[in-house]
Amino acid sequence: MSFTDIRDNRQAKEARSYVGSSLASKPNDAPPLVQDPPEPLFGGLPSTIEIRTSPERGRAIYSKERLKRSGTIFSTKPPIYVLSTKNLEHFCSTCISPAPPSGLKRCTKCKTVWYCNPTCQTNDWALHRKECAAMQRWAAGAPSSDVAVPAEPIRCLGRMLWGKRKRGLNSVWTREIDAMQSHRTALPPDAAESHTHLAHAVIRYLSLTAPEELVPFGVNSAAGVVDLISRFATNSITLTSPSLAPLGVCVSPLVALINHSCDPNAVVVFPRSTKDPAGQEPEVQVIAIRDISPGEEIFTSYIDTTLPRIQRQAALLSTYNFSCRCRLCSRPPEPDPREALACPKNCGGSCPFPSEEDPLTRCVKCKSAVASTDAVLDALRIGQEALQKATRLQFSDLPKAQQLTNNMISILTSTKAVPSSHPLLALTRLHQSLLLAAFPSDMTQDALDGVIRVSFASVTGLTSVLSHGHPARALALAELGKLLAVDEPAPRPATTGGGASTFPPSGPARLRLACETLVRARDELLVSFGERNDGGEVGREVREMVVRVERELAAWSQGIRNVIEDTPNLKEEEVSRFSCMTYRCCHAFGHFAPIRVSSIICITFEKK
Numbered sequence: 001m002s003f004t005d006i007r008d009n010r011q012a013k014e015a016r017s018y019v020g021s022s023l024a025s026k027p028n029d030a031p032p033l034v035q036d037p038p039e040p041l042f043g044g045l046p047s048t049i050e051i052r053t054s055p056e057r058g059r060a061i062y063s064k065e066r067l068k069r070s071g072t073i074f075s076t077k078p079p080i081y082v083l084s085t086k087n088l089e090h091f092c093s094t095c096i097s098p099a100p101p102s103g104l105k106r107c108t109k110c111k112t113v114w115y116c117n118p119t120c121q122t123n124d125w126a127l128h129r130k131e132c133a134a135m136q137r138w139a140a141g142a143p144s145s146d147v148a149v150p151a152e153p154i155r156c157l158g159r160m161l162w163g164k165r166k167r168g169l170n171s172v173w174t175r176e177i178d179a180m181q182s183h184r185t186a187l188p189p190d191a192a193e194s195h196t197h198l199a200h201a202v203i204r205y206l207s208l209t210a211p212e213e214l215v216p217f218g219v220n221s222a223a224g225v226v227d228l229i230s231r232f233a234t235n236s237i238t239l240t241s242p243s244l245a246p247l248g249v250c251v252s253p254l255v256a257l258i259n260h261s262c263d264p265n266a267v268v269v270f271p272r273s274t275k276d277p278a279g280q281e282p283e284v285q286v287i288a289i290r291d292i293s294p295g296e297e298i299f300t301s302y303i304d305t306t307l308p309r310i311q312r313q314a315a316l317l318s319t320y321n322f323s324c325r326c327r328l329c330s331r332p333p334e335p336d337p338r339e340a341l342a343c344p345k346n347c348g349g350s351c352p353f354p355s356e357e358d359p360l361t362r363c364v365k366c367k368s369a370v371a372s373t374d375a376v377l378d379a380l381r382i383g384q385e386a387l388q389k390a391t392r393l394q395f396s397d398l399p400k401a402q403q404l405t406n407n408m409i410s411i412l413t414s415t416k417a418v419p420s421s422h423p424l425l426a427l428t429r430l431h432q433s434l435l436l437a438a439f440p441s442d443m444t445q446d447a448l449d450g451v452i453r454v455s456f457a458s459v460t461g462l463t464s465v466l467s468h469g470h471p472a473r474a475l476a477l478a479e480l481g482k483l484l485a486v487d488e489p490a491p492r493p494a495t496t497g498g499g500a501s502t503f504p505p506s507g508p509a510r511l512r513l514a515c516e517t518l519v520r521a522r523d524e525l526l527v528s529f530g531e532r533n534d535g536g537e538v539g540r541e542v543r544e545m546v547v548r549v550e551r552e553l554a555a556w557s558q559g560i561r562n563v564i565e566d567t568p569n570l571k572e573e574e575v576s577r578f579s580c581m582t583y584r585c586c587h588a589f590g591h592f593a594p595i596r597v598s599s600i601i602c603i604t605f606e607k608k
């Protein structure tokens with residue numbers, strides 16, 4: 001039976017129905033029906049915000065009062081979420097915690113989904129019961145083991161449909177999901193094709209054999225199937241770890257009310273704020289990264305806002321079907337640090353990227369013209385290609401991906417592309433993650449210094465294009481601080497004379513920089529992951545690191561003071577010259593208990 005048949009049948013039944021026909025044809029003869037008004041949607045919305053609708057952006061969330069930067073605007077548990085396939089055996093499918101030391105327990109039936117304890121398994125059973133059987137059928141019919149588990153969009157849509165049927169098609173739960181925006185009538189051709197594939201996969205996953213079997217899930221027509229997939233594509237968000245690592249996908253109709261801006265005043269994060277006694281995790285929180293005035297719309301960003309305008313616009317149009325008119329898109333800075341070269345005369349100003357149409361470019365400050373703009377255009381083009389290739393190769397051929405990013409960073413840097421420009425910043429961030437993935441356990445000083453320099457370049461780029469408190473920027477600072485605090489395998493002796501200092505510094509100067517960077521990171525993490533969450537899991541970790549590094553610095557300063565007191569004739573420049581990094585030495589002279597030996601200067605040893 002096709003959807004057209006179902007509709008005809010339904011219309012025929014309606015025509016035969018006593019209630020339907022009598023109400024339709026003779027409304028005044030029958031006593032008025034008293035019906036309870038449907039329960040309103042989003043009843044639990046905090047009193048500080050409200051939903052409004054505009055012709056330009058549809059539904060939206062507005063603040064009703066002043067919202068403070070770093071404050072949680074609202075938090076909620078997404079009603080539907082799944083882990084991505086590669087994370088299934090590393091995280092609990094219910095509370096999304098990483099495997100405890102005792103390990104996760106696997107569902108003995110589907111052997112695919114894992115839990116941290118029986119409570120989590122019991123809490124998931126209402127939804128997993130259907131999923132478990134569907135996964136077993138899917139695995140039995142899979143042509144090979146690498147496709148034995150359905151991809152996360154299929155599993156997520158499965159949970160959405162089973163949830164709708166279980167809660168009831170008129171329940172608030174279902175109506176909130178069905179009210180999410182669909183772009184069925186304006187799908188671009190490539191989206192129509194991918195939506196069709198996904199729809200077929202979902203129907204197979206649910207073991208449905210005829211379209212009418214979708215009716216109990218609230219899908220009554222072919223258009224309904226397209227709506228279902230389009231709603232998922234437009235409104236689903238990435239389920240992330242507290243450090244923004246992607247873990248899976250989720251749908252929250254409340255979060256889905258928030259519109260996009262490339263210059264957002266809020267962010268969506270999963271800070272993991274509690275030990276989860278109430279079973280709230282995974283808890284998604286929307287946090288203000290700026291002060292928000294009463295009556296202001298709340299915006300988050302759906303895409304990577306370090307990208308240049310044209311790429312942002314293309315991504316928003318293809319996935320979300322709108323042209324962004326935010327401040328950054330309609331009045332971009334001149335030049336935009338995402339598309340700029342440093343001044344050829346190094347005056348401190350910068351020049352917009354040249355383009356094929358307009359190859360001439362000048363420094364906006366001193367007006368010096370950039371020579372050889374052809375070389376710049378070539379570098380930008382091959383840089384973009386290298387970025388795509390290295391992104392593809394990062395898991396299958398790490399050395400090759402690393403070689404690509406390394407070479408391209410040198411080429412783009414030689415054209416004087418600024419660290420925040422695209423694709424240099426994207427290549428730098430990718431290179432950093434590749435270096436960290438390949439980090440040897442017996443790491444050398446050169447390798448450590450190398451990754452610190454790349455991490456510093458990422459921070460420099462990100463701080464030019466993302467506002468204070470943006471999670472990506474805060475996490476980049478935390479990463480740099482942590483790298484600077486790593487024990488140096490072979491610290492360089494303190495530089496003699498007043499020559500140019502190298503980066504990163506060694507010894508105590510490095511420890512001081514680590515401490516400053518971690519303090520800055522903590523300050524920003526408190527904004528991005530919320531003050532009430534103490535900056536989330538990463539914020540709390542960084543706070544502990546700051547305490548440790550400060551203690552090390554204090555121990556070092558105390559050591560210096562002791563030695564200076566013991567050796568009254570020691571000159572200041574001699575103090576900085578003496579550096580000894582051996583554990584044995586520090587212990588042997590017992591000046592202070594070294595917490596982190598590599599950063600401690602033992603003057604006495606050298607003096608002897």
Ligand SMILES: C[S@@+](CC[C@H](N)C(=O)[O-])C[C@H]1O[C@@H](n2cnc3c(N)ncnc32)[C@H](O)[C@@H]1O
Nearest residue numbers: 056057058059181235256257258259260320322
């Ligand atoms: C997650 S929904 C946001 C809520 C949506 N406005 C609604 O009515 O349900 C995403 C969709 O909202 C619309 N949208 C979001 N941000 C927008 C913006 N800045 N300008 C225009 N439309 C926007 C687009 O249609 C987009 O596909």
